Amino acid sequence: xxxxxxTRLVEAYRRDGFVHAPGLLSAAKIAEYGAAVDEAVARRxxxxxxxxxxxxxxxxxxxxCQYIWEDFPEVRPLTFHPRVCGLAAALIGAPRLRLWHDQxxxxxxxxxxxxxxxxxxYWPIAGRDNTLxxxxxxxxxxxxxGCMGYVPGxxxxxxxxxxxxxxxxxxxxxxxxxxxxxxxxxxxxPGDVIFHHGHTVHMAKPNRSDRTRRVYxxxxxxxxxxxxxxxxxxxxDRDGIGDGGVIDGAATPLAWPxxxxxxxxxxxxxxxxxxxxxxxxxxxxxxxxxG
Ligand code: SIN
Ligand code: NI
Numbered sequence: 001x002x003x004x005x006x007t008r009l010v011e012a013y014r015r016d017g018f019v020h021a022p023g024l025l026s027a028a029k030i031a032e033y034g035a036a037v038d039e040a041v042a043r044r045x046x047x048x049x050x051x052x053x054x055x056x057x058x059x060x061x062x063x064x065c066q067y068i069w070e071d072f073p074e075v076r077p078l079t080f081h082p083r084v085c086g087l088a089a090a091l092i093g094a095p096r097l098r099l100w101h102d103q104x105x106x107x108x109x110x111x112x113x114x115x116x117x118x119x120x121x122y123w124p125i126a127g128r129d130n131t132l133x134x135x136x137x138x139x140x141x142x143x144x145x146g147c148m149g150y151v152p153g154x155x156x157x158x159x160x161x162x163x164x165x166x167x168x169x170x171x172x173x174x175x176x177x178x179x180x181x182x183x184x185x186x187x188x189x190p191g192d193v194i195f196h197h198g199h200t201v202h203m204a205k206p207n208r209s210d211r212t213r214r215v216y217x218x219x220x221x222x223x224x225x226x227x228x229x230x231x232x233x234x235x236x237d238r239d240g241i242g243d244g245g246v247i248d249g250a251a252t253p254l255a256w257p258x259x260x261x262x263x264x265x266x267x268x269x270x271x272x273x274x275x276x277x278x279x280x281x282x283x284x285x286x287x288x289x290x291g
Contacts, residue, residue, distance in 0.1 A: 238250075
């Protein structure tokens, strides 16, 4: 498939470490995909009846459902959308891309800010400049609802592991380092997509509105990348890819270009017996087909 790539988007991404692509998808299609993601989140979270107050600070930033392309086939055309994946490949300058994982990030009404962090240190993927996230709002997202902010140029810095999961406030220390180059916050309309580099410092505003901020994200990496380190992660552990191995299993299918133009088929999850894995399944963070 031939795609017209706007070189201004590529230049902005390389300079700033993020780029806002207005109207990359149609608002009508976003309404369709949004309904599919809503259904996935509702079904995954059916057993989690906690109120916002009862959740951990990290969970108060958003409801998180990962790998939803696998158990919700209606989501797949968005995960592997040629306009999203083709542009993502051009941004990182890779001929082929793989999916690392997707996720719904639904910030509930009254939800906490998303603290500043960088993504790549969370993933055992060797290299740099070879990962990026497509952040796809399923509705208009402004400062009140919880739009994203990005520190321009921060992709060139050494990325640190910021523990936003169990150390509330950790992101504030990172933000303080960038007092001279504050984050740029980016309101979006339905159909817009924002791409950010795996090393870019980013965060999101709290949701001060009375409605949920509905967002779908997909993380892609350059085909050929190897596992870097033994940090546990389903995207490599499921396929038994050890440190240094090429990441090319069924959990991380080719996203661009799609082989034969066909959407990938997910593989079953191996049995998961660990306490953390059971918890993730119970809370709907990962598919229920998981062992
Ligand atoms: C958010 O949507 O609030 C955070 C997204 C991200 O960290 O990539
Ligand atoms: Ni992030």
